[in-house]
Amino acid sequence: MLTLTIDNRQVSVAPGTTVLEAARRLGIRIPTLCHVPGLEPVSSCFVCAVQIEGRRGFSPSCAMPAAEGMVVTTASTDIRKARKMALELLLSDHAGDCVSPCSATCPAGLDIAGFMEGIARRDVPGAMEVISRRLALPGALGRICPRLCEQQCRRLDYDQGLAIGALHRYVADEDGRAKQPYLPPKAAESGKTAAIVGAGPAGLAAAFYLVQMGHRVTVFDAKERAGGMLRYAIPAHRLPREALDAEIGVIEQLGVEFRMGQRWGRDFRLADLRKSHDAVFLAIGAQQAQELRCEGEELALPALEFLEMVAAGNPPAVGEDVVVIGGGNTAIDCARAAVRLKTRSVRVLYRRTRQEMPCLLSEADEAQVEGVEIEYLLAPVQLERNGNRQLSLTCQRMELGEPDASGRRRPVAVPGSEFAVRCSTVIAAIGQAVEHEVAERDGLRVTGWGIAADPRTMATNLEGVFAGGDAVLGADLAVRAVAAGRMAAVSMDQYLRGQAVTGEPALAAVNMKPMDDAERAVMFRAIEQSARVRMPEIDMARRRTTFDEVETGLPAEEAEREARRCLSCGCSKSDCCHVRGLASEYQADAFRYPGARRRFTQDLSHPEIVYEPGKCILCEACVRIAAEEGEEFGVAIVGRGFDVTVAAPFGKPIAEGLRKSARRCAEACPSAALALRSARTCGGCGMSLIAGPSIG
Numbered sequence: 084m085l086t087l088t089i090d091n092r093q094v095s096v097a098p099g100t101t102v103l104e105a106a107r108r109l110g111i112r113i114p115t116l117c118h119v120p121g122l123e124p125v126s127s128c129f130v131c132a133v134q135i136e137g138r139r140g141f142s143p144s145c146a147m148p149a150a151e152g153m154v155v156t157t158a159s160t161d162i163r164k165a166r167k168m169a170l171e172l173l174l175s176d177h178a179g180d181c182v183s184p185c186s187a188t189c190p191a192g193l194d195i196a197g198f199m200e201g202i203a204r205r206d207v208p209g210a211m212e213v214i215s216r217r218l219a220l221p222g223a224l225g226r227i228c229p230r231l232c233e234q235q236c237r238r239l240d241y242d243q244g245l246a247i248g249a250l251h252r253y254v255a256d257e258d259g260r261a262k263q264p265y266l267p268p269k270a271a272e273s274g275k276t277a278a279i280v281g282a283g284p285a286g287l288a289a290a291f292y293l294v295q296m297g298h299r300v301t302v303f304d305a306k307e308r309a310g311g312m313l314r315y316a317i318p319a320h321r322l323p324r325e326a327l328d329a330e331i332g333v334i335e336q337l338g339v340e341f342r343m344g345q346r347w348g349r350d351f352r353l354a355d356l357r358k359s360h361d362a363v364f365l366a367i368g369a370q371q372a373q374e375l376r377c378e379g380e381e382l383a384l385p386a387l388e389f390l391e392m393v394a395a396g397n398p399p400a401v402g403e404d405v406v407v408i409g410g411g412n413t414a415i416d417c418a419r420a421a422v423r424l425k426t427r428s429v430r431v432l433y434r435r436t437r438q439e440m441p442c443l444l445s446e447a448d449e450a451q452v453e454g455v456e457i458e459y460l461l462a463p464v465q466l467e468r469n470g471n472r473q474l475s476l477t478c479q480r481m482e483l484g485e486p487d488a489s490g491r492r493r494p495v496a497v498p499g500s501e502f503a504v505r506c507s508t509v510i511a512a513i514g515q516a517v518e519h520e521v522a523e524r525d526g527l528r529v530t531g532w533g534i535a536a537d538p539r540t541m542a543t544n545l546e547g548v549f550a551g552g553d554a555v556l557g558a559d560l561a562v563r564a565v566a567a568g569r570m571a572a573v574s575m576d577q578y579l580r581g582q583a584v585t586g587e588p589a590l591a592a593v594n595m596k597p598m599d600d601a602e603r604a605v606m607f608r609a610i611e612q613s614a615r616v617r618m619p620e621i622d623m624a625r626r627r628t629t630f631d632e633v634e635t636g637l638p639a640e641e642a643e644r645e646a647r648r649c650l651s652c653g654c655s656k657s658d659c660c661h662v663r664g665l666a667s668e669y670q671a672d673a674f675r676y677p678g679a680r681r682r683f684t685q686d687l688s689h690p691e692i693v694y695e696p697g698k699c700i701l702c703e704a705c706v707r708i709a710a711e712e713g714e715e716f717g718v719a720i721v722g723r724g725f726d727v728t729v730a731a732p733f734g735k736p737i738a739e740g741l742r743k744s745a746r747r748c749a750e751a752c753p754s755a756a757l758a759l760r761s762a763r764t765c766g767g768c769g770m771s772l773i774a775g776p777s778i779g
């Protein structure tokens with residue numbers, strides 16, 4: 084036996100034992116990638132680097148035999164840097180997408196391919212379970228989200244992108260109609276309490292996840308009912324209240340308590356909540372209407388007031404000719420609501436051009452289809468009463484000048500271009516701001532947008548107080564509010580359990596942007612072209628006279644057909660790839676060493692596995708396993724320089740090289756170069772990056 088010291092602890096091992104094995108005997112974890120227990124080491128990845136006293140630089144512990152009196156260090160800043168660099172080099176030419184481009188773009192990080200798979204299998208509860216892990220209110224969001232994800236769908240390069248929003252709405256609606264809608268499981272009670280101020284999408288999402296984590300959650304809101312802008316602003320023709328009620332009902336069923344009619348600053352102060360609860364989440368949105376800043380503006384109807392009355396089924400008398408000032412979602416919603424109130428003309432006046440409009444352009448298109456006129460480069464100058472029921476709005480023409488702080492070109496007035504517009508009502512819809520006075524009064528730091536909060540943890544300057552959604556970002560999008568609510572829940576859970584508040588662990592990810600034509604040809608070679616599903620709509624007469632929902636939802640067979648169009652992009656081992664796991668743990672920057680990456684290619688010759696050479700890290704695990712299993716041809720490292728990879732000899736397909744050992748190789752492969760076709764995880768090691776990287 085020989086005795087060596089590792090991290091100041093002595094261990095005696097038999098001759099021939101490696102430093103890695105000796106360390107493991109002491110329970111010391113050294114990361115590995117190319118090491119395969121029982122096989123000869125190749126020491127190609129270098130992530131098992133350690134320092135050995137008397138030796139220069141670093142040594143690969145998997146290949147280094149232990150020696151008498153050896154003194155080994157396995158953890159230091161320098162070792163961490165060396166391992167990080169080894170990982171960054173491995174990722175620098177990696178041809179793969181760890182996460183599908185659609186999921187990477189969804190602010191909530193929804194596993195889109197995952198829930199599509201559920202729909203395609205007709206497993207609505209399964210799809211709902213996948214959705215619920217990352218996205219609260221999927222039915223509401225499926226209706227109103229601008230679908231940032233769809234703009235990145237891979238199929239856009241081939242035929243038409245997937246209808247992702249419509250599909251998660253389909254799952255939520257179907258689930259809601261089921262005898263027993265999906266109810267996520269709850270962790271054991273923690274005995275801790277959380278207060279949430281604001282029952283809009285951000286507050287509801289935080290409540291949804293916090294209650295699942297085992298905490299007692301109480302939501303305080305100034306209004307009578309929960310939902311925030313989704314209930315009090317967005318008209319029912321886009322989001323029927325029953326759909327919203329059903330999703331809020333699930334949150335109530337999980338045990339969240341709602342205390343409505345309670346206004347922060349009037350009915351309670353932050354100090355009260357901090358005394359009565361262990362943590363607080365502030366999600367008061369951006370609810371303060373911005374001023375029109377023109378003479379006579381008091382004659383205009385504020386957009387939120389108008390929309391709230393419409394939502395309550397008690398619309399104001401707006402007369403026949405309505406003018407809406409603004410270019411955001413609020414303006415378009417006001418215009419589309421006004422169309423439904425027996426008006427003769429509805430005009431939207433916007434001071435820039437269509438290109439700069441902050442609303443969803445599809446919404447502007449729908450408004451125009453319903454008869455709304457949108458006029459650009461016009462700004463209000465003066466509003467006057469002109470007779471009993473008439474108003475006169477003086478407008479001025481604008482032209483675009485230099486870009487302003489927002490990057491959009493600044494509208495500049497054209498002198499002498501004023502003209503008057505007669506109308507019965509002017510609705511001012513030029514945006515909302517955060518009411519930050521109440522926050523400042525209670526000791527919170529604020530920014531130009533709203534309450535100041537760390538973008539990763541959502542923590543504010545006050546201990547145990549978190550903030551998110553529009554209250555932090557200023558008027559924004561519901562999906563970002565929902566994402567912020569979930570992120571805040573993760574941080575609050577850490578805080579409530581006395582852990583370091585670090586927020587959700589950031590997972591390393593590479594992507595294949597841009598792909599060239601040859602790569603696209605490989606990706607789409609076995610796929611038939613097919614058109615995107617069309618969302619059915621009610622007829623125009625009903626659209627113009629009722630607040631019935633315009634888009635009626637996909638029938639089951641259409642939804643299933645659409646889900647089957649999904650290519651399941653992203654990596655099949657994204658949840659269990661050891662390279663990604665270590666890159667995340669070592670916070671490796673996948674783009675640290677920019678330059679050409681390898682080409683994306685695929686070998687689909689084997690019925691059980693897929694081989695993607697561009698993801699191979701040349702660990703030779705498969706080479707050694709194939710040799711051990713006595714494969715006739717086996718695989719070997721071939722090629723030179725940049726093109727070096729693993730392949731079967733004589734240009735044979737992988738199916739011939741790995742006739743007997745394909746499954747074992749796919750399970751041992753530390754990246755997704757070799758992956759099983761059947762599962763979205765390799766199944767071999769049981770590692771889950773979602774639970775946090777913990778690979779031995």
Ligand SMILES: Cc1cc2nc3c(=O)[nH]c(=O)nc-3n(C[C@H](O)[C@H](O)[C@H](O)COP(=O)(O)OP(=O)(O)OC[C@H]3O[C@@H](n4cnc5c(N)ncnc54)[C@H](O)[C@@H]3O)c2cc1C
Pocket residue numbers: 227228229280281282283284285286303304305306309310311312313316317345346347348366367368369370390412413414416443521551552553554558559560561562564
């Ligand atoms: C007309 C309109 C149309 C929109 N259309 C879209 C769209 O199509 N797609 C999209 O993604 N987004 C859209 N949005 C934006 C979206 O609604 C918001 O981004 C989202 O609602 C923000 O969620 P939140 O929870 O942060 O805030 P909010 O939804 O504003 O909720 C805040 C909650 O806090 C409560 N509250 C406020 N102050 C207090 C206080 N002092 N004490 C107690 N409670 C308080 C409010 O009553 C409210 O319930 C639209 C917004 C508007 C106004």
Ligand code: SF4
Pocket residue numbers: 188189190191192193195218224225228229230231232233247248251562
């Ligand atoms: S929430 Fe929006 S961005 Fe995310 S998947 Fe749904 S439609 Fe796409």
Ligand code: SF4
Pocket residue numbers: 183184185186195196235236237238245247648649650651652653
């Ligand atoms: S094909 Fe499916 S997985 Fe790929 S980008 Fe489109 S929706 Fe996402």
Ligand code: SF4
Pocket residue numbers: 698699700701702703704705706729748751752753754756757
């Ligand atoms: S394909 Fe083989 S050599 Fe390449 S990473 Fe996977 S196991 Fe290692």
Ligand code: FES
Pocket residue numbers: 114115116117118125126127128129130131132143144145146
């Ligand atoms: S060099 Fe040791 S595990 Fe790769």
